[in-house]
Amino acid sequence: MNTVIAFIIIFGVLVFVHELGHLVFAKRAGILCREFAIGFGPKVFSFKKDETVYTIRLLPIGGFVRMAGEDPEIIEVKPGYHIGLLFDDKGEVNKVIINNKDKYPDAKIIEVEHADLERELIIRGYELNEEETLQEFRVSKESFFVMDGQELQNAPYDRQFGSKTLGQRTMAIFAGPMMNFILAFLIFAFLGIAQGYPVNESVIGELTPDGPAQTSGLQQGDKVLAINDTSVSTWEEIVEIIQVSPNEELLFLIDRNGQSVNIPITPKADTVDGKTRGIIGVYMPMEKSVLGAIPKAATETYNWTKEIITGLGKLITGQFSIDMLSGPVGIYKSTEVVAESGIFLLMRWTAVLSINLGIINLLPIPALDGGRLMFFAAEAVRGKPIDRQKEGLVHFIGFALLMLLMLVVTWNDIQKFFL
Incomplete structure (x- = not known):
């Protein structure tokens, strides 16, 4: 039940923030927004504020902002009526x-x-x-x-989506993915302030219970000056020496409150994917700082963005197969694992999913925001918009193919986790 609640909250937050970006910038442009929806299918809950109906719908597979003029108006008044x-x-x-x-x-x-x-x-x-x-x-x-x-x-014409400038329409569409990146940045910044962020210094962070470091007398905050007479100044240097020395005694020269202390530690052997490495049961040092958390959040957002784009590139070039993709079922199972590790890891997982959602929506695929932006780019080059009916047909076909892909990925997830 905790996993279900966590999944619903994460899904709701990601979709809400994404669609909120569309809504805010569409309203700023003067577009009449008829509906702000989380989910698809039948309405479960709705209320109206100002001009917009806010709804929660049954199927948790996305959301939408229905802007006037994007679809043909439902009601027509013709001669003879x-x-x-x-x-x-x-x-x-x-x-x-x-x-x-x-x-x-x-x-x-x-x-x-x-x-x-x-x-x-x-x-x-x-x-x-x-x-x-x-x-x-x-x-x-x-x-x-x-x-x-x-x-x-x-909806008079000046309140419709198509009446706005190319820049206003582009911003109304781009704002959805943009808000996903902003959400990820804010989560990383909050985690950096509340939990701290890792720093590459030769200082001992948190110790695991009963690990070699704990039993040997090492303490959190100790500064490592040298290991076996080899000077170290970064965390990476410490890890490198420990990992290549399983079951070998290492002599740590420690600076503790201004005093030098020698502590012998024997790393425990740990085998992962057939490779044996040494571990002593310590975490990377963490630092809490508001000013430091902001650039660290920007760096982490950039690094995850780069990592996800690289993964998509490997999928396109055939280095990854479609079986490695995950849909809602796969994300649910991953959320179940992450939720067991605490709220901070769950928040970090939410930030990564938010970046992923932003990137996926920017892909130049019809029916996604990136597909819409692709047509705007063509309009900028041509100097006039592409025929709305032709564009609508392309987006319809794209949406149908996306639904087919989602069914395939979901079936693969069900076979992987439940069959």
């Missing part, structure tokens, strides 16, 4: 009643002759049960459609 109109204090139409007009006795019922609710914001028509005089009505920029008792805000 009978609609009802309700007006605001300025005399402008603020509600267009599509059906069940008898439930709105104050509505003015007209037959539509012309309607443009995106650019001109006007409706012309003939009022029923009156002389057939053509009337024109101004529509409020904050008007709503009412259909089956549900209100849907109308």
Whole structure:
């Protein structure tokens, strides 16, 4: 149960932060955001704040921000339609009643002759049960459609995604992956402040219980000056000497509170993947500093980004197989292992997953953010956008292929861990 809770929280945080990036920068550009969703499928929970409906959906396989204009508008008002109109204090139409007009006795019922609710914001028509005089009505920029008792805000063209500059649209899409990298950086910075960050100095860090270092009298904070008369000044030099000396006594020259102390230690032999190395049961020294944690967080974010990109490169070149990929099931099992090691390792795992999500979304694959950015790059080169229908078809095919890949990876994970 603890693993389930941890997995749900990690998944929720990663998707929330990613989609929050899209939402914030879309709203900054003036785009009407109809829905902010965590998950796909049927709604489990929802509430509305300002113009946006915030929802949690049943299937935990991602999330989305539904921006006006990205998909064809659901409701159209065409010539010949009978609609009802309700007006605001300025005399402008603020509600267009599509059906069940008898439930709105104050509505003015007209037959539509012309309607443009995106650019001109006007409706012309003939009022029923009156002389057939053509009337024109101004529509409020904050008007709503009412259909089956549900209100849907109308999106004038200047509130739609496609009306914004190339830079604004690019930032609204890029902001999702960007927020994943920012989240990872903040987690690493917090860990550096709360837990400390490793420093490459010849100082003894935390000792494991009953390890050779502990039983020999070594203490946390001791500064190692030399091992077997070989001077050392970094942690890497200490580790290198210990690892090549299993079951061999080493004489540590220690500086402890200004006094020199000689301590003999015999590293214990430890075999991993068929290779035997020496260990004495000490951890790398850690330092806690707010100022030091920030550059360390940036370095760790960069290193993990580089590592993940290198792994993807090996997958593309065939050095890794698809069987080495993990989907939700594989991530769940890894989370189960990491959760047993404590909250700090779980937070570090969250940061690594956040970087991974950011990188994957930036890949130039249709249906992903990187695919959208690829079309924006083509638009910048051509000087005009690619046909929306053609782009939509490419993204649809890409989404279908991604779902197929997810099914294959998930089935591999199930066979690997449960069968």
